[in-house]
Amino acid sequence: MDVFQHVNHARMVTLLEEARIPWLFDGSPTTSLREGCVLTDLRVRYRGQLRHEDTPLDIAMWIEQLRAVDFTIGYEVRANGAALDSPPAVTASTQIAAFDMPTQRLRRLTGPERDYLTEWMD
Template identity: 55%
Template sequence: MTEQLIFETGGVLGASGEPGARVFTAAMPVRWSDQDLYHHVNHARMITLIEEARIPWLFEEGLPTATLAAGAVMTDLEVKYRGQVKHADGPIRVRMWCEKVGGALFVARHEVRGRHTPDTEPPAVECTARIAAFDLQTQRPRRFTPAERDYLLEFRHRDAS
């Protein structure tokens, strides 16, 4: 990430913290067309922004979890809106970590804040996503590899604040 983007988002991007309590922060641009009639980021677009924020955390080449890009399914998604997110709040910051890591499924937590909202303030959006490793050939869930599991465990904790 560029220094300008880090400056604009008000904080460090990428992985931070100690293994076992890491947080991954991604910056996502908010487009004018992401807004609804009330000038809030549309619900469907918010889900997409959160989904796209997971790409540099989990799916980029070279990461132990990049293999999940070839097979992972969302089993559950919960989104809670605590405040408004508007175009002027962008680029938004999405902080992500794991609440639980099982044998084939992990629970990813997300906090969405505007670029000027410090991490000490409540997020505008909270999201919990349950994601399972999936074998496309057999059309069945599969177990995490040791490398995938170890990487996810670096981000496993209950409270990233």
């Protein structure tokens, strides 16, 4: 928590990452997403306070946009046990690009990667 008694911004970004990594990389049937992706954009909007007593937080995620080399993940963060139809305290998005580490260049998403990501489209 920060001095104002709510979850600190830097911690919120880390919580989004901690939710995204197992959902995306461990859930994917291909290893290529785990071997080469880079975050290209991050947006976070705070719509309400989240305090320490609201944890563990509930984070909903889905694919907002899927393109040839990148995809955007949408997030809604609510206090533990909050109804899904209640307004989220935080909304966010991250744009992730497929990346070839050896060549240090963007690459196209593979068919299996696109299939996996499509399952999570909003």
